[in-house]
Amino acid sequence: ILSATVDAAADTQGTSAPETVVPSSVPQPKDDFQEELVIRPLHSGDIYASFQFRTLWDTDFMRENKVSHYRLFPKSLGQVISKFSVRELHISFTQGYWRTMQWGQPFIPSPPGAELWVWFQDSVTDVDATWKELTNVLSGIFCASLNFIDSTNTVQPSASFKPLGIGNVTDHSFLRYATLPREIVCTENLTPWKKLLPCGSKAGLAVLLKSEKLFHSSFHSQAVHIRSVCQDWQCKTTSWELRQTVNSVFDLHNSGQAKREWSLFKMFSRTLTEACPLASSSKLYIDITDNPQQFELSPATSLLSQAVVLGDRRTFSVYDLTQETTFGSVRSLNLLIRWKSNEGEMLRPLLHAERYVAGYGLQTGEIHTLMYNNHPYRSFPVLLLDSVPWYLRLYIHTLSVTSKGKDNKPSYIHYEPSKDRVKPHLLEMLIQLPPNSVTEVTVQFERALLKWTEYPPDPNHGFYVGSSVISSLVPSTVAMDTNSTRERPLFSSFFPCKEESSYFVRIYTEPLLVNLPTPDFSMPYNVICLTCTVVAVGYGSLYNLLTRSFQIEEPNPGLAKRIANVIRKMRGVPPL
Amino acid sequence: CALHVICCNAGQFFSSGHTNNWAVLVCTSRFWFNYRHVANTLSVYRSVKRLGIPDSHIVLMLADDMACNHRNPKPATVFSHKNMELNVYGDDVEVDYRGYEVTVENFLRVLTGRLPPSTPRSKRLLSDDRSNILIYLTGHGGNGFLKFQDSEEISNVELADAFEQMWQKRRYNELLFIIDTCQGASMYERFYSPNIMALASSQVGEDSLSHQPDLAIGVHLMDRYTFYMLEFLEDIHPASKTNMNDLFKVCPKSQCVSTPGHRTDLFLRDPGSVLITDFFGSVRKVELTMDAINLTDPIKQMEENPVNGEEQKEVYSYADQLPVSEIIHQKPKQKDWHPPDGFILGLWTLILLVFFKTYGIKHLKHIF
Numbered sequence: 001i002l003s004a005t006v007d008a009a010a011d012t013q014g015t016s017a018p019e020t021v022v023p024s025s026v027p028q029p030k031d032d033f034q035e036e037l038v039i040r041p042l043h044s045g046d047i048y049a050s051f052q053f054r055t056l057w058d059t060d061f062m063r064e065n066k067v068s069h070y071r072l073f074p075k076s077l078g079q080v081i082s083k084f085s086v087r088e089l090h091i092s093f094t095q096g097y098w099r100t101m102q103w104g105q106p107f108i109p110s111p112p113g114a115e116l117w118v119w120f121q122d123s124v125t126d127v128d129a130t131w132k133e134l135t136n137v138l139s140g141i142f143c144a145s146l147n148f149i150d151s152t153n154t155v156q157p158s159a160s161f162k163p164l165g166i167g168n169v170t171d172h173s174f175l176r177y178a179t180l181p182r183e184i185v186c187t188e189n190l191t192p193w194k195k196l197l198p199c200g201s202k203a204g205l206a207v208l209l210k211s212e213k214l215f216h217s218s219f220h221s222q223a224v225h226i227r228s229v230c231q232d233w234q235c236k237t238t239s240w241e242l243r244q245t246v247n248s249v250f251d252l253h254n255s256g257q258a259k260r261e262w263s264l265f266k267m268f269s270r271t272l273t274e275a276c277p278l279a280s281s282s283k284l285y286i287d288i289t290d291n292p293q294q295f296e297l298s299p300a301t302s303l304l305s306q307a308v309v310l311g312d313r314r315t316f317s318v319y320d321l322t323q324e325t326t327f328g329s330v331r332s333l334n335l336l337i338r339w340k341s342n343e344g345e346m347l348r349p350l351l352h353a354e355r356y357v358a359g360y361g362l363q364t365g366e367i368h369t370l371m372y373n374n375h376p377y378r379s380f381p382v383l384l385l386d387s388v389p390w391y392l393r394l395y396i397h398t399l400s401v402t403s404k405g406k407d408n409k410p411s412y413i414h415y416e417p418s419k420d421r422v423k424p425h426l427l428e429m430l431i432q433l434p435p436n437s438v439t440e441v442t443v444q445f446e447r448a449l450l451k452w453t454e455y456p457p458d459p460n461h462g463f464y465v466g467s468s469v470i471s472s473l474v475p476s477t478v479a480m481d482t483n484s485t486r487e488r489p490l491f492s493s494f495f496p497c498k499e500e501s502s503y504f505v506r507i508y509t510e511p512l513l514v515n516l517p518t519p520d521f522s523m524p525y526n527v528i529c530l531t532c533t534v535v536a537v538g539y540g541s542l543y544n545l546l547t548r549s550f551q552i553e554e555p556n557p558g559l560a561k562r563i564a565n566v567i568r569k570m571r572g573v574p575p576l
Numbered sequence: 577c578a579l580h581v582i583c584c585n586a587g588q589f590f591s592s593g594h595t596n597n598w599a600v601l602v603c604t605s606r607f608w609f610n611y612r613h614v615a616n617t618l619s620v621y622r623s624v625k626r627l628g629i630p631d632s633h634i635v636l637m638l639a640d641d642m643a644c645n646h647r648n649p650k651p652a653t654v655f656s657h658k659n660m661e662l663n664v665y666g667d668d669v670e671v672d673y674r675g676y677e678v679t680v681e682n683f684l685r686v687l688t689g690r691l692p693p694s695t696p697r698s699k700r701l702l703s704d705d706r707s708n709i710l711i712y713l714t715g716h717g718g719n720g721f722l723k724f725q726d727s728e729e730i731s732n733v734e735l736a737d738a739f740e741q742m743w744q745k746r747r748y749n750e751l752l753f754i755i756d757t758c759q760g761a762s763m764y765e766r767f768y769s770p771n772i773m774a775l776a777s778s779q780v781g782e783d784s785l786s787h788q789p790d791l792a793i794g795v796h797l798m799d800r801y802t803f804y805m806l807e808f809l810e811d812i813h814p815a816s817k818t819n820m821n822d823l824f825k826v827c828p829k830s831q832c833v834s835t836p837g838h839r840t841d842l843f844l845r846d847p848g849s850v851l852i853t854d855f856f857g858s859v860r861k862v863e864l865t866m867d868a869i870n871l872t873d874p875i876k877q878m879e880e881n882p883v884n885g886e887e888q889k890e891v892y893s894y895a896d897q898l899p900v901s902e903i904i905h906q907k908p909k910q911k912d913w914h915p916p917d918g919f920i921l922g923l924w925t926l927i928l929l930v931f932f933k934t935y936g937i938k939h940l941k942h943i944f
Contacts, residue, residue, distance in 0.1 A: 136692075136696060140698045140699055143670050145673075145674060145676065159903045159906065162898070164894075164897075165894070168892065184641045184644055187665060188670055191670055210667075212651070230892060235892045381898065381900050411904045430904065457725040457726055457727040458606060471897065471898055504898060
């Protein structure tokens with residue numbers, strides 16, 4: 001009945017008003033969606049899967065009349081960008097810690113917990129208020145407790161975190177950085193993340209993102225990166241780029257298999273059946289650089305591709321999901337990687353870092369950060385960013401940087417002291433790491449006693465200190481590709497490359513877990529009980545002694561005597 | 577013709593008085609051994625979603641994360657039946673308040689609507705006076721209070737006052753309050769606002785017991801009352817006509833060991849006429865119209881300035897990620913302005929000059 005009504009309406013519409021036909025001559029801003037999955041077998045037997053979904057849109061969010069028609073770009077993020085005048089936004093949720101020495105370098109690094117850093121446009125007048133509103137809105141979009149980000153864990157780095165997108169002006173007063181090391185990532189964060197994709201989780205590579213397998217891994221990180229990029233080689237106009245990434249490392253022994261064999265079904269409990277129809281390119285890359293005779297792929301593919309990524313030239317087998325032939329006669333792609341031999345050395349990562357707390361007791365301690373430069377003859381600079389919460393009072397006069405036993409003076413130090421309950425410590429240092437050495441940065445601290453209402457419900461778990469961020473230009477073994485115009489796979493075009501001899505890398509250390517002196521929360525109850533008991537017993541006894549008068553009481557007579565007393569009362573005679 | 581028939585039946589759609597459904601589901605316990613409280617809340621969440629209430633109308637508060645807890649042998653799952661038969665966590669769960677955010681203050685703010693202006697929509701209870709709200713609480717409780725995360729409590733008086741605030745602000749049409757804790761009946765004793773129906777898993781002085789442990793996971797999976805309530809709700813579908821009297825009979829003493837209680841004196845309608853789907857489901861009302869509606873003209877696209885025509889301003893480029901020389905020569909930030917050293921001297925000289933001008937030079941000897 002309803003459809004009949006609508007048809008009737010359409011008929012009347014068509015005959016009476018011919019000028020309401022939709023004009024089709026003006027083109028809509030172009031948008032483009034690409035998806036790719038890179039699978040890299042690691043030397044420890046684990047396997048690393050990196051998903052990247054990129055949406056490009058040639059539009060201008062900062063224009064006067066608001067953007068109203070969204071196609072591939074998610075509307076919730078578009079509204080966030082225009083309302084809060086965001087220039088760049090990077091948010092990541094991570095479970096687990098990336099082990100650089102066993103796994104190499106990740107394509108997209110991220111620290112444990114949640115991390116958010118945002119560059120605002122020049123037009124924003126009150127950056128702190130906008131930051132606070134932005135964190136609240138993002139906490140609703142991603143179902144995370146990002147509203148705990150406030151001035152006590154936000155810093156404004158002075159040299160790190162330069163914009164990853166287009167930018168000529170870099171005034172660091174428009175940058176804000178915060179981490180929540182305690183933040184958990186679970187299915188409730190993956191669900192809204194998947195809803196931002198154009199095809200959702202229904203078609204394309206996103207069908208593989210099943211939470212039961214993704215969270216049963218050694219490392220899982222999902223991130224959203226929004227920035228402006230060049231539209232073409234002339235770079236006179238920009239377009240907005242949204243990258244959604246998932247990085248996971250699946251453990252060989254955790255998944256309960258004896259021999260070293262991986263397949264898409266074993267990793268994700270799903271296989272690929274089609275590419276996302278809205279994607280212009282949908283590819284699956286397998287890293288076969290490390291000794292191609294070691295493992296065999298089935299179904300085999302003849303497409304090979306080479307890319308320079310992370311300072312090394314890697315060879316990849318490519319499966320193009322937009323071609324029907326990739327799926328074969330069974331109409332599904334279940335890639336199988338079977339190992340035949342186990343030799344081969346991993347390329348030793350040139351830079352990695354560790355951090356730990358030394359000392360004993362609940363009063364003082366020492367934070368040690370170690371940075372390893374494994375290059376045999378080249379030295380390179382690193383920028384270390386440390387954001388320590390206010391309740392660990394750092395003594396900066398004890399800060400020492402030593403390499404190979406000798407003092408190593410940083411060429412740039414920026415320190416912002418903390419203010420109790422207002423802002424954290426910020427320490428940034430530019431250190432030159434000598435070749436083949438370990439650089440140790442130590443600083444002593446004292447633990448503060450919090451007010452008893454400031455403790456979380458489980459204070460004996462401890463308090464987290466966010467990861468240190470180490471940004472560096474590491475020398476590369478092959479010449480990097482500085483030409484940003486050629487069509488490159490997504491995993492090699494995340495960090496912009498300015499010079500050929502080195503590549504930019506960002507490393508996160510472990511977060512620290514420190515115990516603060518914790519009061520015994522049952523003490524108020526104990527004190528009240530004890531005081532009341534003492535008062536009752538002491539004062540009560542004294543009061544009784546002073547005011548009570550004693551009378552002699554006849555003991556209770558036996559049954560016979562009581563009956564006799566009753567009879568005597570009836571007779572009118574005094575009782576016994 | 578057929579149009580007339582539908583028109584006459586439109587009246588029966590508007591008999592129950594509410595137009596939208598909301599649910600506030602709260603788990604107040606932290607720590608791994610309270611797995612069953614999270615499973616309780618998630619099973620009610622699952623039933624409510626299955627019967628039609630969308631995520632935008634559900635405020636789900638879980639005080640701790642059990643699914644991705646490191647002690648969970650099967651991550652991203654929360655089971656309600658032993659032998660891992662039913663995963664109530666599911667694949668598309670959206671938790672609005674989690675972890676440390678589940679506090680008495682946030683719970684009362686959600687109920688009364690007094691939230692800071694920057695709170696996102698998914699964390700708000702945007703109900704109106706035609707909303708039927710289901711409120712489910714579970715955790716550890718006692719006579720007259722419910723414990724939140726082992727650090728604070730909400731008392732039955734506070735809860736009753738919050739509901740009265742909701743009534744005065746016209747934030748609900750009818751309210752169904754279910755609580756699964758020890759001595760749960762004490763929590764609804766103090767209600768005094770109209771149109772509230774309450775159910776509890778145990779009377780004052782009784783403990784609510786948990787159901788079965790699972791040996792692989794190592795903790796108790798559900799509480800008895802919610803377990804049998806989940807079994808009851810699994811038989812409900814969006815068009816079923818089961819009413820509240822059947823819900824009162826769920827989990828008798830033989831199964832639950834405690835005596836479930838209920839309170840209907842504040843409720844205007846007879847419980848026998850209240851459908852389960854009035855609170856657990858979300859029956860959409862459809863308004864039929866016979867009028868034709870004129871669609872507005874499509875928005876004319878503004879003429880886009882062709883990019884190639886005008887002379888572009890400047891070429892953009894990517895920023896240098898680690899400009900070492902620039903960083904080293906970065907100017908230090910402006911320190912706070914201090915007056916110049918000579919200022920104080922000049923100030924005192926001025927004061928002395930003025931002094932001597934007014935009082936004469938003969939006082940000079942008193943200074944030196």
